[in-house]
Amino acid sequence: MASTNYHRASLRSERQIPTARGSVANASVRTKPASSKRSVAAGSLRASIDDENADSGRVRVAVRLRPKNAEDFPFDADFTDCVELQPELNRLKLRKNNWSSESYKFDEVFTESASQRRVYEAVAKPVVESILEGYNGTVMAYGQTGTGKTYTVGRLGKDDPSERGIMVRALEDIIANTNSNFDSVAVSYLQLYLESVQDLLAPEKTNIPIVEDPKTGEVSLPGASLVEIRDLDHSLELLQIGEANRYAANTKLNTESSRSHAILVVHVRRSLKKKEENDASSLASALNGDLPSFSMPIVQKSKLLVVDLAGSERIDKSGSEGHMLEEAKFINLSLTSLGKCINALAENGPHIPTRDSKLTRLLRDSFGGTARTSLIITIGPSARHYSETASTIMFGQRAMKIVNTIKLKEEVDYESLCRRLEYQIDYLTSDMDRQQKLRDTEKEQMEKKLKAYEVSLTDAEKKLVVKSEDFEKEKIHLELKIKSLLEELNTQKGENNHLFEEVVRLETCLKQSKQHQLENSTYQKILADTTQMYEKKITELLKHLEDKNSHYSTLEAQMTEMQQQLNDNQKLLQIKEKVIDELQQEMSKLNKEAESKIQSLEAQKNELLLRKESLNKELKALQEKLLYEEMQRRTLEDDIVKSKNALNDHSTELEYKRSHQMDSSIRSASVLGGALNTPKPNKSRETISTQRDTISKIFEEVGLSNIVGLLKSEDLDVQIHAVKMIANLAAEDMNQEKIVEEGGLDALLTLLESSENTSIHRVTAGALANLAMNGLNQDLIMSKGGARLLAHIASRTDDPQTLRMVAGAIANLCGNEKLRMMLKEDGGIKALLGMVRSGNNDVIAQIARGMANFAKCESRGIKQGYKRGRSLLIEDGALNWMISSSTTFSAPIRRHIELALCHLAQNEDNARDFVSNGGVKELVRISQESSREDMRNLASKALNSNPTFLAETRGV
Ligand SMILES: Nc1ncnc2c1ncn2[C@@H]1O[C@H](COP(=O)(O)OP(=O)(O)OP(=O)(O)O)[C@@H](O)[C@H]1O
Numbered sequence: 004m005a006s007t008n009y010h011r012a013s014l015r016s017e018r019q020i021p022t023a024r025g026s027v028a029n030a031s032v033r034t035k036p037a038s039s040k041r042s043v044a045a046g047s048l049r050a051s052i053d054d055e056n057a058d059s060g061r062v063r064v065a066v067r068l069r070p071k072n073a074e075d076f077p078f079d080a081d082f083t084d085c086v087e088l089q090p091e092l093n094r095l096k097l098r099k100n101n102w103s104s105e106s107y108k109f110d111e112v113f114t115e116s117a118s119q120r121r122v123y124e125a126v127a128k129p130v131v132e133s134i135l136e137g138y139n140g141t142v143m144a145y146g147q148t149g150t151g152k153t154y155t156v157g158r159l160g161k162d163d164p165s166e167r168g169i170m171v172r173a174l175e176d177i178i179a180n181t182n183s184n185f186d187s188v189a190v191s192y193l194q195l196y197l198e199s200v201q202d203l204l205a206p207e208k209t210n211i212p213i214v215e216d217p218k219t220g221e222v223s224l225p226g227a228s229l230v231e232i233r234d235l236d237h238s239l240e241l242l243q244i245g246e247a248n249r250y251a252a253n254t255k256l257n258t259e260s261s262r263s264h265a266i267l268v269v270h271v272r273r274s275l276k277k278k279e280e281n282d283a284s285s286l287a288s289a290l291n292g293d294l295p296s297f298s299m300p301i302v303q304k305s306k307l308l309v310v311d312l313a314g315s316e317r318i319d320k321s322g323s324e325g326h327m328l329e330e331a332k333f334i335n336l337s338l339t340s341l342g343k344c345i346n347a348l349a350e351n352g353p354h355i356p357t358r359d360s361k362l363t364r365l366l367r368d369s370f371g372g373t374a375r376t377s378l379i380i381t382i383g384p385s386a387r388h389y390s391e392t393a394s395t396i397m398f399g400q401r402a403m404k405i406v407n408t409i410k411l412k413e414e415v416d417y418e419s420l421c422r423r424l425e426y427q428i429d430y431l432t433s434d435m436d437r438q439q440k441l442r443d444t445e446k447e448q449m450e451k452k453l454k455a456y457e458v459s460l461t462d463a464e465k466k467l468v469v470k471s472e473d474f475e476k477e478k479i480h481l482e483l484k485i486k487s488l489l490e491e492l493n494t495q496k497g498e499n500n501h502l503f504e505e506v507v508r509l510e511t512c513l514k515q516s517k518q519h520q521l522e523n524s525t526y527q528k529i530l531a532d533t534t535q536m537y538e539k540k541i542t543e544l545l546k547h548l549e550d551k552n553s554h555y556s557t558l559e560a561q562m563t564e565m566q567q568q569l570n571d572n573q574k575l576l577q578i579k580e581k582v583i584d585e586l587q588q589e590m591s592k593l594n595k596e597a598e599s600k601i602q603s604l605e606a607q608k609n610e611l612l613l614r615k616e617s618l619n620k621e622l623k624a625l626q627e628k629l630l631y632e633e634m635q636r637r638t639l640e641d642d643i644v645k646s647k648n649a650l651n652d653h654s655t656e657l658e659y660k661r662s663h664q665m666d667s668s669i670r671s672a673s674v675l676g677g678a679l680n681t682p683k684p685n686k687s688r689e690t691i692s693t694q695r696d697t698i699s700k701i702f703e704e705v706g707l708s709n710i711v712g713l714l715k716s717e718d719l720d721v722q723i724h725a726v727k728m729i730a731n732l733a734a735e736d737m738n739q740e741k742i743v744e745e746g747g748l749d750a751l752l753t754l755l756e757s758s759e760n761t762s763i764h765r766v767t768a769g770a771l772a773n774l775a776m777n778g779l780n781q782d783l784i785m786s787k788g789g790a791r792l793l794a795h796i797a798s799r800t801d802d803p804q805t806l807r808m809v810a811g812a813i814a815n816l817c818g819n820e821k822l823r824m825m826l827k828e829d830g831g832i833k834a835l836l837g838m839v840r841s842g843n844n845d846v847i848a849q850i851a852r853g854m855a856n857f858a859k860c861e862s863r864g865i866k867q868g869y870k871r872g873r874s875l876l877i878e879d880g881a882l883n884w885m886i887s888s889s890t891t892f893s894a895p896i897r898r899h900i901e902l903a904l905c906h907l908a909q910n911e912d913n914a915r916d917f918v919s920n921g922g923v924k925e926l927v928r929i930s931q932e933s934s935r936e937d938m939r940n941l942a943s944k945a946l947n948s949n950p951t952f953l954a955e956t957r958g959v
Contacts, residue, residue, distance in 0.1 A: 062376045062405040065111035065126050066095055066396070068384060069151040075385045085386040088114050097393055098386075107396055110403070115384075119165060122155060123172040126377050130307065131176045133375040134271055137303035137411045141310065141369035142169055145398060146381030147391040148314030155379055156311045157265060159242055170267050170309050174238040177271060177307070183233075185274040190238065191227040192245035194252060196263035198336055198361050203245035203265070204228045206252055213364050214643055220372075222365060225643060229270065242267075262313050264337060264362060269307040274300065274416065300416040300423065308369060313338060315395055337362030342398065344370060349401040370402070373410040378402050417629050424622050428615065435611045442604040449597045456590050463586065467579055474572050481565045488558045495551050502544050509537050624717070630709055631721040634728060637705075707732070707745045714750040719760060726754070726766040733773035739780060748774060748783060755792050761805060764796050768808035775815035784812075785822050785829070794834035803843040810838050810846050814853030820860040823875060832857070832879040839884060847892060851899035854881055858906035865910050873912045882907065886922045894934070901929050901938050908945035914952060923955045 068088060087096040087104075090112045098104040111125045130140035144152035153168075160167035167175075177188055192203040193211070202208035204227075211226040232238045249265055315338060340359035347355045348371045357367045368374045380399040382392045513534060710732075713725035729747050732738040742748065751774075755767045771789060774780045784790070790813065797809045813831050816822060826832065835850050857876055864870030876882065885907075889900045907913050908926055917923055923946075930942035946952045 060375070060407040060409050062370065062378060062402050062407065063110045063126075063129075064378045064380065064399045064403045065113060065122075066109045066380050066382060066399060067113040067117065067122060067151060067155060068115050068382055069149075069154075070115035071384055072149075074149075075383070075387075084384040085389045085392055086382060086384060088112050090114055095396065097389075097396060099389065107400055109399065119155075119158070119160070119167060120172075122379070123167075123169050126379050127169045127173055127309075128176065130375050130377050131173050133409070134177065134269070134305045134307045135180050135273075137273065137305050137413060138409050139306045139368055139372075139374035139412065141308040141366065141374050141376040142173070142379070143308075143310040143312060143366075143369070143376070144169075144379050144381060145312050146315055146395050147383065147388060150381035150383045150395075152311050152314075152381050153265075155381060156309060157242075157246065159239065159246065161239075161243075170242055171239065173307060173309060174232070174242075174269065175235055177269060178232065178235055178238065181271065181273065187231055187270075187272045189229045189231045189270045189272075190241060191224065191229050191268040191270075192241065193224065193227055193266045193268070194249055194263050195266065195337060195361055195365070196253075200224065200227070200361060201252060202227050203248045203252075204230060204241060206248045213361055215364070215367075216639075220367070222367060224268075227268075264313050265311040266365065267307075267309040269309070271303075271305050271307070273303045273305075274419075275303060275413070300419040301413050302416045303411070303413050305412060306374075308366070308374075310366070312341075315391070315398065336360045341366065345398065345401050345405065349404040369407075370405050371407060373408055375409050376405075376407060417625065417632065421622070421625050421629060424618065424625060428618050428622065431611065431615055431618065435608070435615070438604075438611070439608065442601075442608075445604075446597075446601065449593075449600075453590070453593065453597070456586070456593070460583070460586055460590065463579075463583055467583065470579070471576065474576065477572070478569060481569060485562055485565065488562060492555055492558060495555060499548060499551060502548055506541055506544060509541060513537060627713060627716050627718065627721055630705060630713060631716075631718070631724055633705060634710075634724060707738075707741055707747070711742075711745045711747045711750055714747075714754055719763075722754070722758075723760075723762050723766055726751070726763065726770055730766060730770035730773055733770055736777065739774060739777050742774065743780060743783065748780065749787070752784075752787055752789055752792060755796065761800060761802055764800060765802065765805040765808055768793065768796060768805060768812055772808055772812035772815060775812050778819060781816050781819045781822060785816065785819075785825050788829070790816060790826055790829040790831040794830040797834040797838050801841065803841050803846055806838050806841050806843065806846045807849055810835060810849035810853065814849045814856060817853040817856035818860065820864060823857065823860055823864075826857075827875045827879060832876060832881065836879065836881055836884060844893060844896065847888075848896050848899070851892075851896045851903070854885065854903040855899040855906070858903040862906035862909045870910075871912070873916070874907050874910060876903070876907065877913055877916045882913075882916050882922065883920050886920050886925050889925055889929075898935065898938070901933055901935075901942075905929065905938055905941035905945065908942065908949070908952070911949055911951070914949050918951060918955050923952055926952070927956065 068086060085098050087098065088094075089096065089106075092108075093110065093112050094106050094108050095112055096104050096106050113122055113125075127142045130142050133140050142156070144156045146152050156169045158166055158168035159171055174188075174190075181188055190204075194201045194203050199209055200211040200213065202211060208226060208228070211224050214223050214225055215221070216223070230241055232241070245265075245267075249263070253263060337360040340356055340363045343356050343359070344363050346352070355371060357363045369376045378399065380395050382395055517534075710725050710728050713721050714729070716722050716725065729742060729751065733742055733747075751767050751770050754763060755771070758764065758767075771784060771793070775784055775789075793809050793812055797806060797813075800806065813826075813835055816826055816831060817835075819826075835853050838846055838850055841847075854876060858874070861870055861874055861876070874882075885900050885904055889897060889904060892900070904922065904925060908917060908922070917926070926942045926946055930939050930946060933939045933942065946956060
């Protein structure tokens with residue numbers, strides 16, 4: 004019922020939002036859906052027929068007229084044909100008699116001479132194009148026996164390829180337009196006869212169950228063989244095997260092919276790369292230019308159904324109107340209910356009975372669903388079959404009114420995404436290492452260069468010092484030389500002055516001599532000689548003076564030259580100092596550059612580390628998601644197995660009933676065979692063992708530590724699912740120790756303490772309740788503060804499911820004698836009593852169970868002599884509630900309360916409380932009215948042995 008409602012809901016929304024895609028049978032694929040930017044690969048298929056309708060999701064219907072055959076001629080000689088085709092108008096005239104006819108319009112009308120190729124291209128090719136673009140599609144042939152359905156759909160054309168029917172041509176197109184490196188094409192080939200699905204590729208498989216995904220409504224046949232196709236020859240081979248098996252099976256069942264439906268299912272899976280837009284955009288932007296650009300691995304899964312229906316005359320025209328319904332159902336329930344569904348859909352009826360037959364369940368996506376559907380109806384020309392032909396035409400007319408909502412089926416390929424992220428991380432890590440190496444080499448080179456600069460600077464400085472010292476020495480030397488030259492010059496000058504003075508003195512003497520000459524002739528000769536002598540001496544002196552002067556000029560020239568040299572040296576020194584300055588400046592610049600480069604490299608390194616960290620986080624989240632999906636898949640598989648069992652039960656039951664109803668002729672033709680004697684399976688036992696198998700399989704394959712790890716996931720759905728898994732596992736004794744060892748108990752308690760989510764509280768309390776069934780775990784739960792946490796949750800929520808789990812967990816802890824005091828101190832008893840406020844019977848049943856457990860432990864303690872004093876339950880105020888409620892609730896709750904009261908009554912120290920709360924009357928009632936003998940005995944024992952009670956009863 005639920006899935007039918009789901010179907011209805013989708014039907015409504017489909018009608019409100021018809022798609023904008025190109026039409027099916029009668030249109031090219033010029034119009035693409037707004038969401039899909041892809042087109043079919045090069046050499047893609049193109050239908051050549053005009054696009055006259057915009058209602059692209061409508062079921063397209065074509066009609067094909069079979070040529071007259073030998074059978075028709077002898078009978079029809081005196082009659083005109085009952086149909087007249089007007090292909091140019093896409094119309095068909097149905098002639099009832101010579102004076103009355105009706106005209107009907109179809110999406111395509113094929114005359115007797117229409118070729119198989121043209122029929123394929125107009126009817127099936129647009130559907131095949133859609134399949135290649137990721138949409139589901141159906142091509143179906145409907146018509147009276149012998150009108151050419153199998154000829155149109157299933158003909159293999161082994162000897163003449165032009166004779167090939169839709170199945171072969173569709174496979175041919177799909178294979179030619181997919182790439183075997185990325186895509187896969189697989190087929191199942193089935194036959195449906197009397198509500199039994201048989202595998203035509205493995206005929207021993209019969210009664211194959213049809214499974215519907217409760218979430219997506221997707222229909223599948225997990226029991227059928229699914230064979231991956233390698234090439235066209237392989238697909239022809241498979242179709243041939245299917246055809247042979249169909250023939251053999253029908254012969255064995257003593258039936259005709261026209262009474263069974265043949266269904267070819269082609270599954271196409273295409274891998275696409277889609278640029279990331281939302282979630283992964285951060286990742287894409289995080290990758291630097293060196294990385295290949297990031298794209299999302301997407302898989303498109305589509306499914307083509309090619310259906311060769313049974314002969315339609317079997318359902319009679321009444322199939323859709325209700326006459327002779329029982330008979331029609333009996334012969335072929337499937338066609339009857341297909342007719343009803345088509346009617347309801349065409350008339351926008353309030354209920355679409357898709358669940359009435361296996362055929363309609365298989366085709367639920369094809370009519371009123373999300374698939375692109377093309378129907379070809381086949382008719383014969385003979386007037387003898389007027390009523391069958393009219394019925395077929397009306398079927399086609401009604402189907403034309405159905406509008407589907409075509410939907411693209413894409414999903415993210417998480418496994419390959421994960422692989423790619425791991426690759427990205429490897430790439431980034433190696434890139435980081437490479438950059439680090441590059442940085443190290445650069446740094447090394449810089450340091451070497453710096454060292455070389457320092458060495459050359461030190462050399463230059465040393466050389467400068469040596470040069471400066473040489474220069475200083477030379478300077479001192481030159482200065483000394485100049486000084487000595489100056490001194491020599493001065494001496495020379497003094498000498499020259501002295502010679503001058505001598506010359507002047509001699510000239511004076513000469514003048515005096517000349518005067519004396521005049522006075523004294525004697526002295527004339529001497530004078531002449533003396534004069535000569537003096538003249539000679541003077542000449543010599545003058546010459547000497549000249550020599551001295553020239554030496555002096557030489558010295559001066561030498562001095563000028565040395566001065567010049569000194570100036571040159573000073574200039575050289577200045578140039579060298581400038582060079583040293585420049586070198587020092589360059590060196591500090593290089594130092595700065597090296598520092599900034601090292602800083603930027605450090606920043607890059609940090610950035611890369613951050614990126615790696617964020618990628619690792621994302622990878623972890625994805626791995627968690629993968630794990631979560633794996634677990635969901637397993638749960639789904641479990642659901643499928645359960646559904647299968649339920650279906651098997653159901654079909655066995657049905658077959659059983661049917662076998663008793665069938666008359667003898669039908670019984671002989673029945674396909675049920677041995678199933679008639681099949682005993683009813685024990686459903687609950689099988690289901691439980693399957694469930695256990697599934698859980699232990701998940702346990703082994705996923706690993707407990709991984710499941711425990713998921714309790715810390717940031718994704719709430721994952722957390723809830725993980726807690727549920729652990730709760731399921733904890734229900735098995737053998738798993739409990741492992742769960743505690745892997746830290747499951749600690750993680751559950753932490754989750755209960757930290758989470759604010761009600762669902763988490765509920766499922767975690769459930770898991771703890773399961774763990775608390777074991778004595779060792781009870782100690783651990785108490786010592787880790789579990790009772791306090793459970794009491795806290797009990798005080799915060801009014802959700803009956805959560806309270807039931809919490810009460811159940813505490814009730815289990817109540818059964819441990821050693822923990823009674825601790826349980827009271829941690830508020831466990833008060834929490835139990837507090838939950839009474841919920842008024843929910845399930846919660847109260849757990850509370851009563853807990854109190855009975857507690858009271859039983861106390862009474863055992865008294866019997867063994869280590870317990871004294873008033874009951875802790877009574878101290879916390881439970882007695883009053885028990886006495887006032889013992890007759891209020893249903894029998895199981897009452898029994899727990901009565902048990903608790905009987906055990907409390909065994910303790911003398913509780914007697915006063917019983918008396919003051921009116922409990923003695925209640926004990927008397929239990930001793931007389933309780934349904935259980937042990938309880939009656941316990942109550943009587945307390946009443947007869949306790950003096951306080953004896954006194955009270957005497958008073959009563
Ligand atoms: N368009 C056609 N051209 C030539 N021959 C045809 C055509 N359609 C059908 N036939 C012939 O008519 C006969 C009956 O056709 P076919 O078996 O395909 O009918 P059917 O509707 O599938 O019958 P059934 O419901 O019994 O399976 C076959 O011999 C087939 O070759």
